[in-house]
Amino acid sequence: MTTPNLVYERPEAFTDAPTHYCPGCTHGVAHRLVAEVLDEMKVTDRTIGVAPVGCAVFAYNYFDTDFVEAPHGRAPAMATGIKRVLPDRVVFTYQGDGDLASIGMGEIVHAAARGENLTVIFINNANYGMTGGQMAPTTLPGMKTTSSPNGRDVETQGYPIKVSEMLSTLDGVGYCVRRSLHDPKNIRLAKKAIRMAFETQVRGLGFSMVELLSTCPTNWGMTPVNSLKFVEEHMIPAYPLGDYKVSDAIKQIKI
Amino acid sequence: MTTPNLVYERPEAFTDAPTHYCPGCTHGVAHRLVAEVLDEMKVTDRTIGVAPVGCAVFAYNYFDTDFVEAPHGRAPAMATGIKRVLPDRVVFTYQGDGDLASIGMGEIVHAAARGENLTVIFINNANYGMTGGQMAPTTLPGMKTTSSPNGRDVETQGYPIKVSEMLSTLDGVGYCVRRSLHDPKNIRLAKKAIRMAFETQVRGLGFSMVELLSTCPTNWGMTPVNSLKFVEEHMIPAYPLGDYKVSDAIKQIKI
Amino acid sequence: MQKEIIIAGFGGQGVLFAGQVLAYAAMDTGKDVTWIPSYGPEMRGGTANCTVVIADREIGSPLVKNPPLAIALNLPSFDKYEEALAPAGTLIVNQSMVDRQARRADIHAIFVPCNEIAEEIGDKKLMNMVAVGAMLTALPEIKIEDLEKALEAHLPTRHKHLLPKNYEALKRGYAHAQKEWDKVPV
Amino acid sequence: MQKEIIIAGFGGQGVLFAGQVLAYAAMDTGKDVTWIPSYGPEMRGGTANCTVVIADREIGSPLVKNPPLAIALNLPSFDKYEEALAPAGTLIVNQSMVDRQARRADIHAIFVPCNEIAEEIGDKKLMNMVAVGAMLTALPEIKIEDLEKALEAHLPTRHKHLLPKNYEALKRGYAHAQKEWDKVPV
């Protein structure tokens, strides 16, 4: 912020490390938005992040905050452990759809049900990026992955789980919304949601989660730009964007 | 059915073994209803039950069907394993609220999401009966248990999980309803629901679950009769009875 | 010195507490002691028992197969521990709940109508203390006063008003057993 | 007989397939063979290499530290395997992608402009086959015809029409290397 005519620069809450993500992967966008929110809220020095097992396993390299790395799916439990002993710190998990919605289903539901004051950034990219593109609980019906080689057959391989809708049934949830990262407008909305989620936490208003529709150009076998189109044309219809739960107290928050 | 003037007798699908349940515990009623439905549908000899860890751990002693005993919470996974290799058998799990809604949350959500053709009998008695009355995910706010000695404090111990409501958000679910066992009318409705759930299974219409509000006189510290009143006065308001999901195909079923 | 005692009866008969009082008394008089309940699925009803070992050295096994001293508050316990008792051991039997004589000749079976005595005192529940009192006749290492002190020190405050009756139960049990011993051909 | 070969290059250069063709040829001529890729987080891009061991007996280690024979399809691989090569070993270097001479004097570095040759044949991708062909000059146990047969037998059907060009690549590589050997002071 030294140059007076600066309009946008890399957030301070980011480290200098280039990410290991594939070119065009919107994990990067999600990271940037979190970093921007940490900057705005000036909480970087009291934030502890919890990285998942998934493509974001190295998330700890990119944020200028303390970080721990959880076993696959267990980030909400680790975050609970941290938050319970350090209630004045800001604790967030960053989890993929395999991590959160498959192996970690028990942990996320219960962190939500307990109303843990945590913020969860949930990256729904409809597959297991890190292990090479297997089916995730969020894989679209008919979508080909390396473990649904003929396209996901809902009869034998199950139906997609709409995580935001599901978690919103829980009383411990303060804020639960779905956003997308496929274009500038939606990215701006996603950032606002992330901000609200962190605000929910710092005010002690319960569990907060932002589900972000994200791309996986590498495993989808598409260019980054086509991946964004895929999100718009196929993911959003299956996973409608919107506010699934915003408690009254949170609706009052002005930012 | 040898005596012509017989109005009611012990179901055939029951073995002769007296149950180990405490006097007045409605686990027994739930058992009897399942047995009656197996009788009516004449499927006893092709049914495989999956017992949980919980007070119903010995359920296998009471039904005249093949039975397996699952690790705590994993009955839906075991049932999936059985059903996938024996799709023409009738497979049901019988699970408590600790088993299904706490430790086994991941397994039940995913069996439901996959639309496994299983029937789940879910006994919600608001505590862990078998281990001596600890808090369950379904324990009512303020309710005293041996692990919420001052009454469940929702701020630190979380909010009750409404399992039927939550699972009904999943597309793989065909039939999901909540009933109660506290009086004759509701018991009759519960039995109808159990019948519908098994019908859902044998027709291959997806995952079916009946949540049954049940008593635990021993750990609630009440007489059996007062326990039934507690269900009516306190449980039902917190866990409204009703049909949470009945797929169109199932609505067509006439029994 | 080491003494092993089993106290057995139905769930509601105060078996575990009786053992605990004994353990407190032993501890307060400077002895080492272990108290261990039988636990298990039976916990939720049915029979209950506890084993108390009192010694003036580090105690090894807290469980004993053939105790030299036992209390049987009901018939199933009588059946079981009459058999298990060490030769020449003493078995305090709650006469109010059994309808037979002892079978073994190599043990001392001391019959005490615990229920009746307790009812005479005015509190049926003190039946267990009657039996403990009786047992002290075969456990010279612990005195009635030790038990009284233990009760005073460890009875929950809300039950403190029951102390006098507890003392009476101990004494009545002791006295009755004393008389029974006199009948025993030594 | 045992021969260890490492083939290394960028991810897209067909390194793994080159090794597999070699492995097929070895297998089809009755030899024992192992093919092992370097795998790991690098898989998703960057460098790749595979090790092929050919022998006429049960193969021990499928990995070798100092191979007697290697192909370096790019500069980082040249750097790495020039150092690792066993003394007196042969390194086939893709001259099209490196801009320096060999540093070690105790090895045979055979430079082959694989990209250019492949482009001459009309398919840039066959660069790997050019290199393999070149390598055969140092691997008398496998004949060009063995490789051709292996390609024919194992190339996916949809690529079968590319066989002639593959053969040509092998031969051109071989021929070029042959000439290079002639320059080597023996």
Place this chain on the structure above:
Amino acid sequence: MAVKGWIEVSDTYCKGCEICISACPQAVIELNMAQLTPKGYHPAHTFKDGCTGCAICAVVCPDAAITVYREITKVNTPVTA
């Protein structure tokens, strides 16, 4: 109306929980304090006339301890809960 029925309570199964007692619309059941089952419970029994064979007691009994009969007027097929 006023059909005549009767029930049999099994000693093996009844645990004396009193649920049938509170459910019986005719209030004809009580615990038999004079009897102890092998498991040590006072079992339920009808202590006066008036049972209609409505089977409500059987429907609520957690231990499937009750068999219900009704006087034959026509041949019934058993109904279940």
Place this chain on the structure above:
Amino acid sequence: MAVKGWIEVSDTYCKGCEICISACPQAVIELNMAQLTPKGYHPAHTFKDGCTGCAICAVVCPDAAITVYREITKVNTPVTA
């Protein structure tokens, strides 16, 4: 209107994914085929005038590779996505 802006694309971060290119409302970005980043990508750059400093490219860039500037008319405080 028609503010004048410019961007800087960091060599360290840009992976040549082309997302900024397709997002730029002024269509002034392309990959620089003449350049290779240390990681081996062709980085994005503006190839003609017309950048308004709208920052849309920065908002969509997954690698926070773009810094955006705008000609000073008044002193701006930076806005973020």
Place this chain on the structure above:
Amino acid sequence: MPKELWKGNEAIAEAAVRAGLEAYFGYPITPQTEILEYLSRRLPELGRAFVQAESELGAINMVYGAACTGVRVMSSSSSPGVSLMMEGLSYIAGTEVPAVLVNVMRGGPGLGNIAPAQGDYYQAVRGGGHGDYPRIVLAPASVQEAIDLMVLSFDLAEKYRMITMMILDGSVGQMMEPAEMPAMQEIRRKDFKWATNGAMNRERRILSSIYINPPDEEITNLRLLSRWKEVQNNEVRYKEYFLDDAEIIVVGFGTAGRVALSAVREARAQGIKVGLFRPITVSPFPFEALDQLTGQARAFLVTEMNTGQMLDDVQLAVRGRVPVEFYGRTGGVVPFPDEILNEIQRINTAPIAADSDPRNAWLMRMTAPHSSPLPEGEGAKR
């Protein structure tokens, strides 16, 4: 502090509180639920953290999270629940954060039963989780020892940044014994240089068990092993009874060890030169002490409430120099002193050979119709 009569499980819970336990995460399971129940009341009372987790998997990962912040944290469970913690334990070990776990073992495998057992020795000391990692394992045999070792657990875990596990069985958990509680320790949060508790006024920190580059992981493995050597040098603990002139040495831990004490006393009374060696740290195992005792011993008798697990470690220490015999009861059966006495007498009189697997002879005796302590004919039954 004066002695009080404490129930094992509650004593463990209170001792942890006094040692500065700041957070407990657990899930009910018999026979250790009293620990959880006790703390569900006690910790909130003190303003400290208590969470009944959704599962043991949740619990161990909450422990993991809290441990990363540098506070004293624990969980407790029993056999099946502990099995569910294996991944988490391996992560904790790989991250080198201190954590304390209590396993009140029960009869297994599988659901088994809730009676006292020692079948999880292997899991505890050999590591049921994946990968190479050392962990300290303490085995109390009495309530007082459980209290003392509970406090020690936190100290050791912190000192070595290592999982410290206490294994006991339900009989110690359910038993009451006179015991002295330590004084209440004040909670002072130590400023560990590794703790991730928010990067205020310092460089940020990362805690993870990932070493994507194998050589880095190898260095980590060797660092863990080097630290383990320190533990082996400094922390071995055991108790000896009647060993001065003992020719037969009984080795048993926890309840099996104290039952053996009764048998040894009886045998001594009968004039048999027998002593008892009771490991308190089963990991680090007292290899050296046993090595030295091998000089004086004519035979060892290992007694466990399992089918022979610590037996391996005793054999590793004895290295075939004298016979090692085995006597076990399993599945929740607690041996009585007379059974062990029988074995001592047998060893004292019968000639025995140093066989490579003493389980064989034991199994034969257990399943033989005459000598077996099992109910008549049961040995052979399904």
Place this chain on the structure above:
Amino acid sequence: MPKELWKGNEAIAEAAVRAGLEAYFGYPITPQTEILEYLSRRLPELGRAFVQAESELGAINMVYGAACTGVRVMSSSSSPGVSLMMEGLSYIAGTEVPAVLVNVMRGGPGLGNIAPAQGDYYQAVRGGGHGDYPRIVLAPASVQEAIDLMVLSFDLAEKYRMITMMILDGSVGQMMEPAEMPAMQEIRRKDFKWATNGAMNRERRILSSIYINPPDEEITNLRLLSRWKEVQNNEVRYKEYFLDDAEIIVVGFGTAGRVALSAVREARAQGIKVGLFRPITVSPFPFEALDQLTGQARAFLVTEMNTGQMLDDVQLAVRGRVPVEFYGRTGGVVPFPDEILNEIQRINTAPIAADSDPRNAWLMRMTAPHSSPLPEGEGAKR
């Protein structure tokens, strides 16, 4: 069948299919995901069951369920995933149903890395789950062996109603070698007298691991152990190389074993009388064969890709009669033959003492600045 070039993981999958695999339940994890991916195509094609489970916990319990029906069923995973299966494995063992599990081990502990490792030996052979239970563990060193042992796994699991686990590492999983596939076995559902597949025309059956009465559980434990003795008598497998006149005997399983083969050959070429013993069944471990070899050996060298796990078993067999030395690489590092050759040469020339823990000397060598194979100075670093 003619030989084909097979990739280890895919070969395992196809071999299982040919052995009659009726159902696979698994969860992706590197470096074994190809097994799952292969079967996700292959099994549905054959009308057999494939489910990508929600987790390894789900997977093992699906395996458990299917195993109860008597069909051939398996799962596969890698280290952290296998740790999550410990409770389920213990239940399966306690229920005595046959199940097959493949662990393609990776660097650990914790998340570690995905490189080849053998750090889960203890977990596999000593039992990472709670309670006493035996299990068969096979360790292939080549693709052909993996195929053959895969088929054998199902046979053994069924024959002994026991978990059969195959442990290998990512290098075998990723390697291609010429191998012969067995013929496709027809699926005939055997009518096991214990299978819970619906009580049509027979008495109903119950499968459970609960034995609430400790004596019943004890009988079960002894039954399992008796059956294990049978396995020990019948199923021990190993491979010997150059042992006839060997004075130094290298012992290694899986990849470490085959790397050692190269070293042994080289040492032989140098005139050193060295041989290789490669256990194929690491459980039952070939105690007897090693016991006998101890007669001829001057020293043993155990080599593993961990910090010394099978080492315990070798020491249990050798019983201190001759020195046992250790050389390990860990954390995903695969040793090269020359490293093992160095060790052989060292043992051949330097005088060595039979120390009780050969890990000590190894650790010293690994962390010493000069002799260490680690990058300069790394041994001491955090």
